[in-house]
Every structure is written in C-alpha cells, then in structure tokens.
Amino acid sequence: MKTLVIQLARFGDIFQSWPTLKALEDQGELHLLVRESFKDATIGLSDSITVHTMDSKIFLESVLVNQDLDQGLDRLNDFLNRMDFENFDRVVNLSFSPLSSELTAHFESKGAQVAGYTRHSDGFLNLAGDATAFFYAQVGVDRPNRFHLVDIFSMVADVELKPQSRWVGGFPRFSQVPVSPYVVLHVGASDLGKTYSTDQLKNLIQVFLQNRRENLVLIGTKKERTLSQSALPLLGTDRVWDLTGETQISDLFSIIEHSEFFMGCDSSPLQVASLLNKPILNFNNQHVNSYETGPFSQNWMVAPLEDLTELSVEKFQSWMAGIFAPRPRPLPSTDLSDTLWQMIESVYLGKSYPQKVLRQTVVHITELLEELPKVYVASDLPEDPIHQRILSQFEVLIERMEKEDPIVGVLIRWFNAERIRIPPGSLESVKESSRSKLNDFFMILSDWSQTLGKGVQFLDESPELLDHLGNIIKNFRFFNLPIAMEELEQLLCHLPTDAKLNPIKERLGQALRVPDYSLLADVLEYDLRPSLERPSEIVES
Amino acid sequence: MKTREDLEKAIQKLEKTTQKVLETRGYGEESRKLRILSEILREQLKNEDARYSTRSVR
Structure with missing residues (x-):
C-alpha cells in the first residue's frame, strides 16, 4: 500500500504527526507532503519516508505578482502531476483546512482511499471518517476536546500508537552544549501571546539557578534573542548558555535529547521534547488547551505562565516534584469542563450521559424533543412552504442553542458534522439520510433526558461550601497561603459533623503539620470535594 | 509590494472565475484547481495555518 500523509500546518503540527507517521511505516510505502517553509520539521524522520514539499510562493508569484492565472494553473498542474505519478492508494489528510480538503479530493478523484477533510462530488466539505467528524465538531479554540492531537491524528489515520511509535531517540550530542548535566529552556513560544515577559524569564532563571545544580541552555529563534539577552545581564552567571538564534530547528533533537528536562511555553520545541519523551515543565496561558496540544511525554507538569511573575522557591520545588512524579498531575478543570468532556464521551464513546448540567440545558433538551418530531415530518416534504419555515426555524434554534449552551452545543455540533457527511444524491436518498x-x-436526547429524570444536578447552583472549596484549593495550589489558611479555617468551622469525614480531617491535619500544601490541596480536591458532592460516599485516598 | 487590498482583489477575481466554471461545468478537476489557488491566496490573509473550513449542512 502506498500512502500519502498531507500535513500542511506548521512545525508543531508536523512534529505531532510523527507518531502517526512512524505507525504508518509498517503498512507499506509512506510519503509525506508538507509546506516548503516547514520542511525542516521532517529532518530526523526515517529515511524510508519520502518527503514532498509544496511551495505556496510559486503560485502566489504567478497569480498575485505576475497576475497570470494561466501560469498559476500550469505550475499547479506540474505539482499535481508530480504527485499523481506516485499513484497513491491512500491519502490521510492531517491538515483540516479548506486547501488540504481540495488537495485530498483531487487524490480521491484519482482513485485513492482518503481519510480526513475532503470534498463531496459536488464540492461541499466531506468529513471522511468518524475521527475526522469528531475533529470538525469538537476540536479547536474554545472547544471542550481532551484528546491530544497526537492521538487524534492516529485515529484519523486509523493506526494504533504503541510506545515505540510515540517517541524517538538516538540523536547525537550537540557540540555547543555543556558536557555536564543541563536543562533546556525555550525562551519563546509559537505565538506572541503565549510567551514570557523579561521579568518572568528572569525570575524563572534566577529561581532555577538557586535551586538546581544543572546548567541552563536557552534556545529560541533570532528574534527571541532580545528576550534572553535582556534577562541574562541581570543574573551574572556562567551557568547559562544562550543559544537563542544560533540553532536550526533540526538541532533541537540533539540539544533536548541529552538534557535532564525541558522547560518552555507552547511551541514546537515543546513538541520535540515530548517526542523525545523528556520530562517537561510547560508554562501555558488560559487560551491554550493543554489536553490537546500540551506535552505528550511520560512525565510532565503544566503550570500557569502568570505564576512566573512572582515565583517562590516553594512553588518551583513543587513543579520539580510534579515533573518527576510517577504520573502527571491532572490538568486544571472546572465542573463545567468536566461535564462537557463527559458529554463528548457519552456521544462518541457510548459512556454515561452527564447528570450535572446547566439549568438551561434541561430547557433546551425539552425544546428540542418537542421540535424534532415536527422537523422529521417536515423533512419528508421540504418543498412545502410551511415545512420550509419549520426547517429554517429549526436551524435558527440550534444555532442559538449552540451559542448559549456549551453542553447541548456538543451534541448540536455532532449533529451538524453528521449532516455534513451526507453525500449528494437523489432527493430521496438525501432525505432518507437526513431523517x-x-x-x-x-x-x-431522549435517552439523556431519561437519565436526567433519574436525578439531575445543576452546575449553576452549587452549595456554598463547594463554592468556597474551589477557591481554597486554587489558593493552596498557587501558594496564596495567608488567604488559603484563612479560608480553610472558615471551611473547617462549617463542615458537617458527620463522623465519616473524620479520616479526611485527619489527613488534612497531617498535611498541615508537615506542612505540605500540595498534599493539602490534593486532600481537599480528591477526598473532601467528592465527599461533599456525594455525601453518601466517603472517598479513600 | 503587494498589499492586503491587492490580495483581496486577486481572491475576488479568482473566485469569480471559479464560480463561472462551477456554473457551467460543475465541480470537477478544473474548478478544484481554481479553488486550490484561491485557498492558497486566502491563507495569506490568515497566515499559513488556516484551521477553518467551509461549512455546508444538508
């Protein structure tokens, strides 16, 4: 089987495709299409993978600069003919863009089986495969997905990722790094909003140097050199090696593989460190979904970027403990985000429906259950003006609900993705598929409402104790100790006198005596909170 | 040096041509290639990492 993987996104996406590529190698001849400007992200891949590049510049030059559409089409024909010569049996599109969907459709028209975004025969978007439909509906900015992109890519390609395909190694040592143990710190990020200020960088380096014995190697691009150079003079140490602006992206494997661990924001070096299975300390901001694009090595810790503004030794040491712990600490979540994930698991994996919902969710479910039978009938005769009104009002209704209600939104997006997958055909076949x-x-909806009928709880009406508890946990995790201790004292006064809580109170006491504030936060979050949420059970740690 | 306005004009022109082909010959190899070129231009408006897609629901 000859397979082409299309990956037209940026460095980080190409690196996150590596595990899927390694798994696909076992299935036969493998080719990869990337953009010319990001081809360095393929250095280090197996020699058996044939890399093709697409250089947008030559097409832009024709159409935009030379204003010669015929020349642009000729150049495109040359490119496509070269690719068609390979006669691919299968094309896996891991790019999820309109451009890549058209390219995939081209190969599909030549007889290839496809996965990922493509087009129907009438030119409309098609989502080839369940994993692709999941990506369309639930992955991206402000979406509740918790699958890592590495795993989503493998699902789209329909391959299983064993450990040997998830990680790589065996890169030679980079000559310009210290021989003695060192840690790598990436001073930049993939986007401006995701990176450090000078003060944050300085604080991090200072606390690192005070608390660790390793040298520190800084990496980054030329434009990030101003950031590293602005922080270094403030520190006055020869333990920091500044390689920003002096390396190629392909050097990163050699530099990071031989480090003790990696620190950095969301970026392609983070993905490289993950591919190398290094312990990682990842700083992120609230706009990044670490479930989706965070570290994927075996040991990692994600910490908020804002914590670097006033970084204490205790906090840093807690992070060090975190990255070398047997298992990564759970990522931050809220009741709502947990519910959204549970909704995704119920729709896509057949798990149980969430019973903790927003008040409006119940209203929306009822409304949909009333409307859907009418829409079903109207779909049989869509030409009728009354039915047309019902159908268009339904579209307005679900568009509104998706914006208002994130929980029902998961289901609506699933429904819309399923409708996109309906191929063109006779009116009868399209009607049948739609119905x-x-x-x-x-x-x-019907199954879910039955579940809710057995015992619904509302997210937007939490008991007072649970309100306080969330804040207390947050303050302990972020070492806001004076506030946290005061709030804890208040909480303890208001705890139920149920004897079943005594073991939990004892564990709290032990954590306070050490003191171990991380342990304290863990007992509050994983022992006390569930007990208050489900008073009939006691959670044993 | 081409401006954003030049880019938008080029996209519009290309899309008009594409639309004519779609109307006369339907979606096929020719219109697909025109759409590929359109998307390459359109990506310059959003930086070369567009993660959006056109949505059409039947």
Whole structure:
C-alpha cells in the first residue's frame, strides 16, 4: 500500500504527526507532503519516508505578482502531476483546512482511499471518517476536546500508537552544549501571546539557578534573542548558555535529547521534547488547551505562565516534584469542563450521559424533543412552504442553542458534522439520510433526558461550601497561603459533623503539620470535594 | 509590494472565475484547481495555518 500523509500546518503540527507517521511505516510505502517553509520539521524522520514539499510562493508569484492565472494553473498542474505519478492508494489528510480538503479530493478523484477533510462530488466539505467528524465538531479554540492531537491524528489515520511509535531517540550530542548535566529552556513560544515577559524569564532563571545544580541552555529563534539577552545581564552567571538564534530547528533533537528536562511555553520545541519523551515543565496561558496540544511525554507538569511573575522557591520545588512524579498531575478543570468532556464521551464513546448540567440545558433538551418530531415530518416534504419555515426555524434554534449552551452545543455540533457527511444524491436518498440523522439526534436526547429524570444536578447552583472549596484549593495550589489558611479555617468551622469525614480531617491535619500544601490541596480536591458532592460516599485516598 | 487590498482583489477575481466554471461545468478537476489557488491566496490573509473550513449542512 502506498500512502500519502498531507500535513500542511506548521512545525508543531508536523512534529505531532510523527507518531502517526512512524505507525504508518509498517503498512507499506509512506510519503509525506508538507509546506516548503516547514520542511525542516521532517529532518530526523526515517529515511524510508519520502518527503514532498509544496511551495505556496510559486503560485502566489504567478497569480498575485505576475497576475497570470494561466501560469498559476500550469505550475499547479506540474505539482499535481508530480504527485499523481506516485499513484497513491491512500491519502490521510492531517491538515483540516479548506486547501488540504481540495488537495485530498483531487487524490480521491484519482482513485485513492482518503481519510480526513475532503470534498463531496459536488464540492461541499466531506468529513471522511468518524475521527475526522469528531475533529470538525469538537476540536479547536474554545472547544471542550481532551484528546491530544497526537492521538487524534492516529485515529484519523486509523493506526494504533504503541510506545515505540510515540517517541524517538538516538540523536547525537550537540557540540555547543555543556558536557555536564543541563536543562533546556525555550525562551519563546509559537505565538506572541503565549510567551514570557523579561521579568518572568528572569525570575524563572534566577529561581532555577538557586535551586538546581544543572546548567541552563536557552534556545529560541533570532528574534527571541532580545528576550534572553535582556534577562541574562541581570543574573551574572556562567551557568547559562544562550543559544537563542544560533540553532536550526533540526538541532533541537540533539540539544533536548541529552538534557535532564525541558522547560518552555507552547511551541514546537515543546513538541520535540515530548517526542523525545523528556520530562517537561510547560508554562501555558488560559487560551491554550493543554489536553490537546500540551506535552505528550511520560512525565510532565503544566503550570500557569502568570505564576512566573512572582515565583517562590516553594512553588518551583513543587513543579520539580510534579515533573518527576510517577504520573502527571491532572490538568486544571472546572465542573463545567468536566461535564462537557463527559458529554463528548457519552456521544462518541457510548459512556454515561452527564447528570450535572446547566439549568438551561434541561430547557433546551425539552425544546428540542418537542421540535424534532415536527422537523422529521417536515423533512419528508421540504418543498412545502410551511415545512420550509419549520426547517429554517429549526436551524435558527440550534444555532442559538449552540451559542448559549456549551453542553447541548456538543451534541448540536455532532449533529451538524453528521449532516455534513451526507453525500449528494437523489432527493430521496438525501432525505432518507437526513431523517436518519434527525432520528439519531432525537434518540440521544431522549435517552439523556431519561437519565436526567433519574436525578439531575445543576452546575449553576452549587452549595456554598463547594463554592468556597474551589477557591481554597486554587489558593493552596498557587501558594496564596495567608488567604488559603484563612479560608480553610472558615471551611473547617462549617463542615458537617458527620463522623465519616473524620479520616479526611485527619489527613488534612497531617498535611498541615508537615506542612505540605500540595498534599493539602490534593486532600481537599480528591477526598473532601467528592465527599461533599456525594455525601453518601466517603472517598479513600 | 503587494498589499492586503491587492490580495483581496486577486481572491475576488479568482473566485469569480471559479464560480463561472462551477456554473457551467460543475465541480470537477478544473474548478478544484481554481479553488486550490484561491485557498492558497486566502491563507495569506490568515497566515499559513488556516484551521477553518467551509461549512455546508444538508
């Protein structure tokens, strides 16, 4: 089997595709298409993978600069003919963009089986595969997905990732790094909003040097050199090696592989460190979904970037403990984000429906259950003006609900993705497919509402104790100790006198006596909170 | 040096041509290639990492 993987996104996405590429190698001849400007992200891949590049510049030059559309089409024909010569049996599109969908459709028209974004025969978007439909509906900015991109890519390609394909190694040592143990710190990030200020960088380096014995190697691009150079004079140490602006992206494997661990924001060096299975301390801001694009090595810790503004030794040491712990600490979550994930698991993996919802969710489910039968009937005769009104009002209704209600939004996006997958055909076949999707939508809502009927709880009406508890946990985790201790004292006064809570109170006492504030936060979060949420059970740690 | 305005004009022109082909010959190899070129231009408006897609629901 001859397979082409299309990955037209940036460095980080190409690196996150590596595990899938390694797994696909076992299936036969493998080719990879990337953009010319990001081809360095393929250095280090197996020699058996043939890399093709697409250089947008030559097409832009024709159409935009020379204003010669015919020349642009000729150049495109040359490129496509070269690719068609390979006669691919299968094309896996890991790019999720309109451009890549058209390219994939081109190869599909030549007889290749495809996965990922493509087009139907009438030119509309098609989502080839369940994993692709999941990506369309649930992955991206402000979406509740918790699968890592590495795993999503493998699901789209329909390969299993064993440990030997998830990670790489065996790169030679980079000559310009110290022989003695060192840690790598990436001073930049993939986007401006994700990186450090000078003070934050200085604080991090200072605390690192005071508390660790390793040298520190800084990496980054030429433009990030101003950031590293602005922080270094403030520190006056020869333990920091500044390689910013002096390395190629392909050098990163050699530099990072031989380090003790990696520190950095969301960026392609983070993905390289993950590929090398290094312990990672990742700083992120609230806009990044670490479940999706965070570290994927075995040992890692994600910390908020803002914590670097006033970084204490205790906090840093807690991070060090975190990155070398047997298992990564859970990523931060809220009740709502947990519910959204549970909704995703119920729709896509057949797990149980969430019973903790927003008040409006119940209203929306009821409304949909009333409307869907009418929409189903109207779909049989869409030409009728009354039915057309019902159908268009339904579209307005679900568009509104998706914006207002993130929980029902998961289901609506699933439904929309399923409708996109309906191929063009006769009116009868399209109607039948549409009604089938409507029926599925109705069945899911119906099952869910039965579950809710057995015992619904509302996210937007939490008991007072639980309100305080969330804040206390947050303050202990972020070492806001004076506030945390005061709030804890208040909480302890208001705890139920149920004897079943005594073991938990004892564990709290032990943590306070050490004192171990991370342990304290863990007992509050994983022992006390569930006990207050489910008073009939006691959680044993 | 080409400006954003030049880019938008080029995209519009290309899309008009594409639309004519779609209307006369439907979606096929020719219109697909025109759309590929359109998307390459359009990506310059968003930086070469567009993660959006056109949505059409039946």
